[in-house]
Every structure is written in C-alpha cells, then in structure tokens.
Amino acid sequence: xxxxxxxxxxxxxxxxxxxxxxxxFSTFYYALQKDELVQTLVSHLVASPESAREVFKRFFHxxxxxxxxxxxxxxxxxxxxxxxxxxxxxPSLAHHVISQVIEAESxxxxxxxxxxxxxxxxxETRMQEVEITLQLSDIRLSFVTxxxxxxKLSLIKRTPYSGANVSVPDTRNTAKEIYAKAI
Amino acid sequence: xxxxxxxxxPKSQRVIYARSGFRVPCEExxxxxxxxxxxxxxxxxxxxxxxxxxxxxxxxxxxxxxxFASRREWIEIDYAYDLLREDGYRQIPLDQVMIGDVVLYKxxxxxxxxxxxxxxxxxxxxxxxxxxxxKWGRDSEFIHFIEDVNPNLGRASxxxxxxxxx
Numbered sequence: 001x002x003x004x005x006x007x008x009x010x011x012x013x014x015x016x017x018x019x020x021x022x023x024x025f026s027t028f029y030y031a032l033q034k035d036e037l038v039q040t041l042v043s044h045l046v047a048s049p050e051s052a053r054e055v056f057k058r059f060f061h062x063x064x065x066x067x068x069x070x071x072x073x074x075x076x077x078x079x080x081x082x083x084x085x086x087x088x089x090x091p092s093l094a095h096h097v098i099s100q101v102i103e104a105e106s107x108x109x110x111x112x113x114x115x116x117x118x119x120x121x122x123x124e125t126r127m128q129e130v131e132i133t134l135q136l137s138d139i140r141l142s143f144v145t146x147x148x149x150x151x152k153l154s155l156i157k158r159t160p161y162s163g164a165n166v167s168v169p170d171t172r173n174t175a176k177e178i179y180a181k182a183i
Numbered sequence: 184x185x186x187x188x189x190x191x192x193p194k195s196q197r198v199i200y201a202r203s204g205f206r207v208p209c210e211e212x213x214x215x216x217x218x219x220x221x222x223x224x225x226x227x228x229x230x231x232x233x234x235x236x237x238x239x240x241x242x243x244x245x246x247x248x249x250x251f252a253s254r255r256e257w258i259e260i261d262y263a264y265d266l267l268r269e270d271g272y273r274q275i276p277l278d279q280v281m282i283g284d285v286v287l288y289k290x291x292x293x294x295x296x297x298x299x300x301x302x303x304x305x306x307x308x309x310x311x312x313x314x315x316x317x318k319w320g321r322d323s324e325f326i327h328f329i330e331d332v333n334p335n336l337g338r339a340s341x342x343x344x345x346x347x348x349x
Contacts, residue, residue, distance in 0.1 A: 017226035020215075021320035021333055023245040024260035027296045031335055068216030071241075072321070108212040108321075 003051050006041045007058055011078045019077040025112050032084045032113075041081075045089040052090035055082050059097055066106060073106045080109040087117055199252050201269030209248070209256040214241040215321050224323040231331050237316060238324035246298045249318040250285060263287060263295045272343040278311075280304065284344040286315055286329060288337040296337035302326065 022028040059082045066073045087094035098114040134141045197209040248256040288297035299317030313329040
C-alpha cells in the first residue's frame with residue numbers, strides 16, 4: 001500500500017469515528033497498538049525509513065488545519081496515530097512532535113499520548129539508576145546515580161553505619177574526597 | 184533496585200465523589216464540533232442498522248460520566264470498578280438484570296472498556312431482548328441491543344445493580 005493511501009485511510013471518517021469512541025486513554029492506546037492500519041504504517045516506515053519525514057510533515061500539515069476552530073481538532077485520532085507510529089520508528093522526530101503538542105488544548109488523544117510517552121521515558125530514565133559500591137579500608141560506601149547520565153551520586157548506605165548524611169554532588173570527586181566526606 | 188510504577192491517575196483538578204465519599208478524578212477534553220459529531224454518528228450507525236441515535240450533545244462527558252455523573256463529566260473507564268464499588272453496586276447474573284442496571288463491557292484483555300445502562304428488557308418465548316443506552320467516547324449517545332456495540336468497545340461481560348431487591 002502506498003504511503004498516500006495509508007494517509008487517506010488514517011484520516012478517513014471511518015478510522016476517526018471508530019477510534020473516537022474510547023472512554024479512557026488505556027483503551028485508546030491499546031486500540032492504537034493493535035490497529036491494522038497503524039501497524040501497516042509502522043511496517044511501511046520500517047521498510048522505508050525515509051518516509052518517516054513524510055509522516056512528520058503530514059502531522060504538522062494536519063495540525064495546522066483544524067476545520068473547526070474553537071473545538072477539538074477534527075483529526076485528533078489521526079494525529080495520535082501518526083505520533084504513535086513516529087515514536088515506534090523514528091523517536092527523534094516523535095520527540096519534536098511531542099515538544100509542539102504537549103500543551104495543545106485542542107488535541108486530546110494526541111496530547112495524552114505525548115504526555116504518556118514523556119512519563120514512560122522519565123520512568124525508564126529512573127530505571128537506569130545504577131548502584132555503585134566503593135570499598136575503602138574497612139568501610140563500604142554504596143552510591144546510586146540519579147539518572148542514566150550519571151551526573152550525580154547519592155550515598156545510600158554506609159557500612160558500618162555511622163548516621164552520616166552525606167551528599168556527593170559530582171562524580172568528578174575523587175574516591176578519596178568521597179571517602180573523606182563519608183566518614 | 185528501582186521499581187517502575189504503573190500508570191498514574193491523570194493529574195486533574197476536577198473530581199466527583201462517589202456515594203461513599205471516594206474521590207474520582209475527571210478529565211476535561213475539548214468538545215467535538217457539532218458537525219463532526221454528526222459525521223461520526225452517521226458513520227457509527229452505518230456499522231449496524233439496529234443502532235439508534237439518542238443524543239448529539241457535544242458536552243464532553245463519556246459513558247462513565249453519563250451513568251455516574253449525570254452527563255456532566257469525563258471519567259476514565261479505568262475508574263468503572265471504583266465507582267461501582269463505592270456507589271454500592273453489586274454484581275448480578277445476566278438473567279437477573281432489570282431496567283436501570285449497568286452493563287460493563289470488557290475488551291479482549293479482560294479490561295473494562297465501556298459501560299451502559301439497561302433501558303429495555305423484553306422476554307420472548309426463548310430469548311430476552313435487552314436494550315442499552317450508552318455514550319460512545321466523545322461521540323454520540325446511542326440506544327442499541329446489548330450485544331450491538333462497536334467491536335472496539337468490547338463485549339458485554341458483567342452486570343451490576345444498586346437495587347435494594349433482586
């Protein structure tokens with residue numbers, strides 16, 4: 001199926017009416033995940049990565065043209081489908097979309113999808129926290145990084161416990177300095 | 184170890200209170216344009232000839248808000264069980280449903296996907312026709328046989344009543 005045909009179907013009354021009937025984001029998201037048209041577009045972009053930019057351009061073309069100003073964007077569910085697909089295939093483009101729609105009032109499902117992606121990414125970043133243990137002499141110090149970026153370390157355990165509340169702000173500190181603060 | 188939390192309740196200022204005092208958050212989606220409502224309604228009724236249009240109100244409430252908040256709020260379907268429990272509903276078998284009872288639809292994951300209110304129960308010789316009134320997301324309110332919902336809304340799975348007698 002050609003890309004334009006997929007655009008036409010994803011912007012059709014049939015698709016929009018059938019995807020507009022959900023009463024919760026969880027059910028809407030589940031429907032997007034299993035929708036045949038959406039999956040076809042994902043497959044198309046995987047096979048032709050250059051088409052992702054066409055979807056990106058299509059998204060903003062539609063976003064700018066709400067036929068009913070003052071009301072919900074008429075193509076909200078189509079926009080959500082495009083964002084969903086971009087995030088599957090070309091997350092960098094999806095992030096640009098998200099930055100543009102995260103506060104937009106007229107696009108209900110698309111905005112909620114953008115917010116959910118951001119929340120999930122934030123949670124995934126937190127999951128990348130790493131515990132680091134440093135053994136110096138008879139004292140063992142355990143630190144946890146605040147994110148996958150490892151910009152900060154926080155002391156979470158000192159063995160033997162001394163009750164010291166130590167915050168170590170920068171990994172550039174040498175082990176000796178960390179040790180000195182901890183004891 | 185860092186545990187990943189599940190989905191959080193939506194951040195919202197609006198709430199409704201169940202009969203028990205339980206707080207349930209509400210959302211504020213923008214209203215659909217009346218013309219868009221009509222286009223969608225025609226499309227959805229075309230899917231099944233027995234579906235009747237009841238209301239084209241574009242006030243932003245959903246199926247849960249229609250039943251539990253007098254057509255004034257959008258309440259995520261995820262709160263359906265909370266509202267049924269906190270409003271004092273109890274589950275009953277299909278053969279005991281009566282007008283005014285609630286039908287809960289579930290999707291193929293077994294998750295709540297839709298609710299409707301029973302408005303007609305007509306027993307024939309061997310079968311019983313049950314009609315339901317429900318709001319389909321941001322789209323219209325429809326009257327339909329209990330099994331005649333759009334496939335995306337799942338299947339009638341559980342039945343609840345707040346009647347004091349059965």
